[in-house]
Amino acid sequence: MRHIISLLMENEAGALSRVAGLFSSRGYNIESLTVAATEDSTLSRMTLVTTGSDDVIEQITKQLNKLIEVVKVVDLSEGNHIERELMLIKVRAVDNDREEIKRMADIFRGRIIDVTDKSYTIELTGTGSKLDAFVEAMNRTTILETVRTGASGIGRGERILKV
Amino acid sequence: MFNPTYIADIQHLETQESMSAELTGAEITVRCLQEEGVEHIFGYPGGAVLFLYDELFKQDKVRHILVRHEQAAVHAADGYARSSNKIGVALVTSGPGVTNAVTGIATAYMDSIPLVIISGQVPTHAIGLDAFQEVDTVGITRPCVKHNFLVKDVTELAATIKKAFYIASTGRPGPVLVDIPKDVSQQKTKFAYPERITMRSYNPNIRGHAGQIKKAVQLILEARRPMIYTGGGVILSNAAARLTELVRLLRFPCTNTLMGLGGYPATDRQFVGMLGMHGTYEANMAMQHCDVLVAVGARFDDRVIGNPKHFYNPDRKIIHIDIDPSSISKRVKVDVPIVGNVSDVLDELIKLLELRKEKPDQSTLDAWWAQIDSWRERDCLRYDRTSAIIKPQMVVETLYKVTNGDAFITSDVGQHQMWAAQFYKFDQPRRWINSGGLGTMGFGLPSAMGVQMANPGAHVACITGEASIQMCIQELSTCKQYHLPLKIINLNNRYMGMVRQWQEFFHGNRYAESYMDALPDFVKLAESYGHVGMRIEQPGDIEAALQEAFKLKGRLVFMDFVTDQTENVFPMVPGGKGLSEMILV
Numbered sequence: 001m002r003h004i005i006s007l008l009m010e011n012e013a014g015a016l017s018r019v020a021g022l023f024s025s026r027g028y029n030i031e032s033l034t035v036a037a038t039e040d041s042t043l044s045r046m047t048l049v050t051t052g053s054d055d056v057i058e059q060i061t062k063q064l065n066k067l068i069e070v071v072k073v074v075d076l077s078e079g080n081h082i083e084r085e086l087m088l089i090k091v092r093a094v095d096n097d098r099e100e101i102k103r104m105a106d107i108f109r110g111r112i113i114d115v116t117d118k119s120y121t122i123e124l125t126g127t128g129s130k131l132d133a134f135v136e137a138m139n140r141t142t143i144l145e146t147v148r149t150g151a152s153g154i155g156r157g158e159r160i161l162k163v
Numbered sequence: 164m165f166n167p168t169y170i171a172d173i174q175h176l177e178t179q180e181s182m183s184a185e186l187t188g189a190e191i192t193v194r195c196l197q198e199e200g201v202e203h204i205f206g207y208p209g210g211a212v213l214f215l216y217d218e219l220f221k222q223d224k225v226r227h228i229l230v231r232h233e234q235a236a237v238h239a240a241d242g243y244a245r246s247s248n249k250i251g252v253a254l255v256t257s258g259p260g261v262t263n264a265v266t267g268i269a270t271a272y273m274d275s276i277p278l279v280i281i282s283g284q285v286p287t288h289a290i291g292l293d294a295f296q297e298v299d300t301v302g303i304t305r306p307c308v309k310h311n312f313l314v315k316d317v318t319e320l321a322a323t324i325k326k327a328f329y330i331a332s333t334g335r336p337g338p339v340l341v342d343i344p345k346d347v348s349q350q351k352t353k354f355a356y357p358e359r360i361t362m363r364s365y366n367p368n369i370r371g372h373a374g375q376i377k378k379a380v381q382l383i384l385e386a387r388r389p390m391i392y393t394g395g396g397v398i399l400s401n402a403a404a405r406l407t408e409l410v411r412l413l414r415f416p417c418t419n420t421l422m423g424l425g426g427y428p429a430t431d432r433q434f435v436g437m438l439g440m441h442g443t444y445e446a447n448m449a450m451q452h453c454d455v456l457v458a459v460g461a462r463f464d465d466r467v468i469g470n471p472k473h474f475y476n477p478d479r480k481i482i483h484i485d486i487d488p489s490s491i492s493k494r495v496k497v498d499v500p501i502v503g504n505v506s507d508v509l510d511e512l513i514k515l516l517e518l519r520k521e522k523p524d525q526s527t528l529d530a531w532w533a534q535i536d537s538w539r540e541r542d543c544l545r546y547d548r549t550s551a552i553i554k555p556q557m558v559v560e561t562l563y564k565v566t567n568g569d570a571f572i573t574s575d576v577g578q579h580q581m582w583a584a585q586f587y588k589f590d591q592p593r594r595w596i597n598s599g600g601l602g603t604m605g606f607g608l609p610s611a612m613g614v615q616m617a618n619p620g621a622h623v624a625c626i627t628g629e630a631s632i633q634m635c636i637q638e639l640s641t642c643k644q645y646h647l648p649l650k651i652i653n654l655n656n657r658y659m660g661m662v663r664q665w666q667e668f669f670h671g672n673r674y675a676e677s678y679m680d681a682l683p684d685f686v687k688l689a690e691s692y693g694h695v696g697m698r699i700e701q702p703g704d705i706e707a708a709l710q711e712a713f714k715l716k717g718r719l720v721f722m723d724f725v726t727d728q729t730e731n732v733f734p735m736v737p738g739g740k741g742l743s744e745m746i747l748v
């Protein structure tokens with residue numbers, strides 16, 4: 001099953017490589033990983049998307065908790081949560097396609113953030129599947145480049161991950 | 164509002180501060196070691212640690228033991244820690260010093276041994292430039308340490324070392340490495356050693372959950388075929404006495420893992436022997452067929468329970484006490500997990516059991532013991548005592564007798580290790596020192612050096628094989644320098660016996676590369692290092708030779724026992740098989 005795990009860790013050099021190293025050395029899957037400092041600059045917040053059986057996910061959260069620099073771990077998929085991912089996509093946009101692509105971007109609530117004679121760069125946020133759907137929809141034209149951040153997640157309502 | 168004592172305190176602090184000159188990173192490091200009460204440090208010098216060595220030279224509180232290879236420095240620190248409940252400390256230089264140390268670090272990591280390893284690093288400005296003797300020490304050691312640090316700023320050095328000692332010795336212990344670039348060991352700052360440290364990200368659970376402990380008590384009282392299975396956690400937690408109290412109170416059978424030997428007295432009737440791949444028939448059968456299993460500081464290793472599918476038994480309830488949540492339900496699902504320190508949890512468990520005043524049904528317990536005794540009658544550890552060639556088992560048995568069961572025994576890895584575990588009856592914890600998790604050949608001799616350093620005057624014997632001993636044989640020189648009167652018991656079967664045994668059982672007797680050809684003359688070798696060498700070829704000479712060796716109080720004696728080449732370790736649970744599917748003699 002797919003799980004989205006959030007964690008807070010000390011914002012120290014090397015902390016990220018400990019997490020990445022843990023996943024590779026223990027053979028856990030990792031679909032995406034995003035990390036940045038929080039409003040408290042001593043802490044980083046990481047969102048990890050992984051897949052595995054319940055047993056494996058249990059080990060993953062235990063092993064993450066065991067890392068000395070990790071302060072807190074929560075499996076967001078255990079409750080209501082929101083996920084967002086950002087994608088920048090550059091597509092070939094010439095002739096009639098220009099209108100069509102713009103309309104499509106509007107439908108997906110994307111924004112065109114860079115324009116040339118031959119291309120658009122579109123910014124889009126949403127769940128992973130929404131971004132997939134947009135990529136699918138763009139397939140008729142030529143996709144020149146895509147870049148995605150991987151999912152970030154947060155609990156709904158009063159569910160808060162804080163020290 | 165005026166508070167004279169308060170003001171006096173501050174003044175005191177101020178004068179101290181103004182008086183205290185700035186210290187170099189190297190001075191600070193040595194001061195930290197002194198503050199931690201470190202008496203011995205095992206190491207090997209090199210360019211990146213020259214300032215540190217200079218400071219060690221200028222003082223005499225911390226004694227440096229010069230080994231002959233960095234792997235041995237870490238193994239020695241490890242043996243020191245295992246046999247004394249102190250933190251072992253090693254010091255190595257950058258680059259090859261560190262890579263040599265890695266085997267030792269991984270060995271300690273797998274067996275959860277508290278060590279602090281200090282390594283030199285190239286100067287901060289040279290890091291990343293492929294400088295001379297540069298390796299990414301933090302990167303290389305990351306998967307085999309509990310934690311590691313690269314200190315880039317001398318003002319953080321003291322607090323980092325404090326953290327290293329704290330992390331290494333608390334929770335599930337383990338090795339912690341502190342990498343100190345050469346320029347940091349030269350830079351100056353004021354020194355203040357923090358008394359205590361708290362870390363928001365690291366707070367091991369000590370006391371078990373009260374509700375879970377209650378559940379455990381209930382299960383224990385209802386048990387009909389109980390079994391207590393204990394491991395290294397009992398030793399690490401200094402809980403042997405507590406465990407013994409509990410086992411006796413309940414009259415339950417008790418087994419130990421290889422790492423747990425000495426946690427319960429091996430000569431006691433309730434002890435059913437070691438379990439696992441080379442465990443006793445009775446221990447493995449009881450483990451497989453029990454209905455309530457109390458696992459204490461043991462991690463259901465693959466060498467212990469064999470195939471987990473075969474081990475699974477829907478009628479068996481498992482209680483698991485461990486300080487590391489990730490040890491629980493890793494290979495085997497448990498019913499009552501208790502995260503906590505063994506000695507604290509056992510305390511609580513005993514208290515509750517005494518309060519309840521009930522006892523498990525004694526007649527079903529008697530029936531269970533009758534069953535266990537019938538398994539015992541199988542006499543699974545028997546061997547040919549009349550053999551004309553020396554049987555390795557007999558050497559260990561005689562060693563036990565000659566030392567009154569009171570020696571520290573280290574071992575290497577192989578058949579000799581298993582015979583040592585099976586035939587030396589450990590009644591006390593921290594007496595059996597071996598590499599279980601990593602299975603590191605070469606561990607025996609250097610770890611024995613550490614044991615002897617920590618326990619001057621004690622009998623220390625290293626049971627080894629002719630292949631293993633050659634992996635750190637250079638340490639005979641260290642032993643000479645520091646007058647370490649170890650007794651080396653070389654069970655010389657001219658084979659990598661453990662490998663040969665697998666080839667005999669599972670690879671059609673094709674002994675690929677497991678023959679030890681061109682062996683040295685160990686007697687002459689020992690003599691050339693300035694020690695005493697003995698070769699023993701007759702079973703009738705075993706006891707007299709051992710007596711003589713232990714009479715040579717100040718001397719290291721290398722005893723080369725020429726043993727039966729074809730002897731195998733029994734019982735054996737073949738890889739992938741279930742615990743009750745043992746090959747027996």
Ligand SMILES: Cc1cc2nc3c(=O)[nH]c(=O)nc-3n(C[C@H](O)[C@H](O)[C@H](O)COP(=O)(O)OP(=O)(O)OC[C@H]3O[C@@H](n4cnc5c(N)ncnc54)[C@H](O)[C@@H]3O)c2cc1C
Nearest residue numbers: 394395396400421422439440441460462486505599600602
């Ligand atoms: C050739 C060879 C053959 C082997 N054959 C066998 C065999 O037949 N039988 C056998 O048993 N082993 C055997 N081993 C050893 C095996 O590989 C494992 O190392 C060993 O079984 C693990 O022991 P353990 O379960 O006690 O765990 P350890 O590795 O000792 O782990 C200790 C456990 O206790 C926990 N712990 C630590 N401190 C505390 C504390 N204060 N409070 C609570 N919990 C704590 C830890 O978290 C960990 O889970 C063999 C090894 C070799 C090299």
Ligand SMILES: Cc1ncc(C[n+]2csc(CCOP(=O)(O)OP(=O)(O)O)c2C)c(N)n1
Nearest residue numbers: 577578579604628629630631658659660661
């Ligand atoms: C460093 C290392 N390399 C290889 C092995 C694999 N191995 C396990 S036991 C063994 C043979 C040990 O031979 P010896 O020391 O003579 O002991 P014996 O089994 O003959 O008693 C080997 C090669 C190991 N455990 N460690």
Ligand SMILES: [Mg+2]
Nearest residue numbers: 628629658660
């Ligand atoms: Mg051998």
